[in-house]
Amino acid sequence: MDELNRPSGLVFESRELPREFEFNIGGKAGASYEIELKGQMIEYTWYSSGRERSGTEWISPELEQWRAFRKKLDDLDFWNWDRRYSGSRVVDGTSWSVLICWGHQRVESEQGARRPARFEGVLSAVSGLIGGRAFR
Numbered sequence: 001m002d003e004l005n006r007p008s009g010l011v012f013e014s015r016e017l018p019r020e021f022e023f024n025i026g027g028k029a030g031a032s033y034e035i036e037l038k039g040q041m042i043e044y045t046w047y048s049s050g051r052e053r054s055g056t057e058w059i060s061p062e063l064e065q066w067r068a069f070r071k072k073l074d075d076l077d078f079w080n081w082d083r084r085y086s087g088s089r090v091v092d093g094t095s096w097s098v099l100i101c102w103g104h105q106r107v108e109s110e111q112g113a114r115r116p117a118r119f120e121g122v123l124s125a126v127s128g129l130i131g132g133r134a135f136r
Helices: 063-075 119-129
Strands: 020-026 032-038 041-048 052-059 095-102 105-111
Touching: 063 095, 063 119
Parallel strands: none
Antiparallel strands: 020 032, 020 095, 032 041, 041 052, 095 105
């Protein structure tokens, strides 16, 4: 869907949603995914191997989905992630980066060569927020 035809979505109070939210994950050899909060909607884009764009979808999570997502981030200790996760080698060739500003909390983090604790749980929470779509 192009910019002009995207759905209008629901209207929530600004404190119910992040101020900024961008997350991307993928590698050259496999599928890649990106999400970005634009207004009160999420633009979800997926790519085939080689970063060839396969599609974009506009998602409008319900307020309860946002609340559940925030609770999962809190439970997974997401707000204490480091800026960069470095190490001696990349584990599986997958790169990722995330930026979330929500209330007074902010995380901007990216992969060096390893992943933070509970990384898979955060990916699962993102997938839940976007209606079970792939995000891995």
